[in-house]
Amino acid sequence: MAAAAASSSSSSSAAATPQGVTERRGIPAASFVEDVETYLRQAGLDVNSGLAFLQERLQQYKIVEMKLLAQQRDxxxxxxxxxxxxxxxxxxxxxxxxxxxxxxxxxLSEGIYSRAKIEDTDSVCLWLGANVMLEYSCDEANALLKKNLENAKASLEVLVADLQFLRDQQTITQIRLSED
Known part of the structure; x- marks a missing residue:
């Protein structure tokens, strides 16, 4: 009932056909159907099979939405x-x-602190994750942190666009469910 999904989830662009967008980063687009009976007949589906497909697709959208919302929170x-x-x-x-x-x-420990004076600091240690910490000059650390900030903000923008696309697909699917 909907356009097939592309398997790639790494692309940030939306694939398009003459009918419009078919997927965005692996999220299949829901399609509008003008005449449900004609569509079901052409697809070789009965009403129950069509409804089951739409309900399954809606569940898939909800699962993807939960994953994207978790990434957004992070x-x-x-x-x-x-x-x-x-x-x-x-x-x-x-x-x-x-x-x-x-x-x-x-x-030093929960509720135990020590005071220190830091003089003439030429470097800092950045926690990179996966039990890895590296020492950088302040300038290198500043550049790396700025790059990480830009990447995080760009990722958040893409994620917000993906969530909006996903919500649109859920709405279209819910409308189609109510029509069937």
Whole structure:
């Protein structure tokens, strides 16, 4: 009843046919049907099979939506963390330029802190994940964090567009279910 989905989920563009968009990043597009009886006859389906297909497609859309919403939440949490790291690196660079020491409180254990003075900081260590931490100069760390921030924001934009496309497909499918 709907156009076939492309198997690639890495493409950020939408595939199009003369009828319009058929998929976006692996999410199949739902199609409008003017005459349901003619469509079912041409597809060789009875009403129950057509309804079952649409209900299954709607469930698939809901599963994909849950995954995309989880990715969106992760990115929305990651962006402020990256911005905070950029602010800290900028503060370290500013303190170094002024010749001042930075006083920081470190958590040693839950509820136990120690105060330290950080003087003349030339580098920082960035946690890259997967139990990997690397030391970078402040300038390198700043550049890497800015790149990561740009990538995260771009990914979030694509994700929001995917969610809107998905919601449109759910609406079309729900309308088709009510027509059958």
């Amino acid at each position: 990115l929305q949490a990651k962006i402020p963390d990256i911005e905070k790291c950029l602010d800290i690196v900028a503060t370290l660079q500013a303190k170094k330029a002024l010749g001042e020491a930075l006083t920081a409180d470190f958590e």
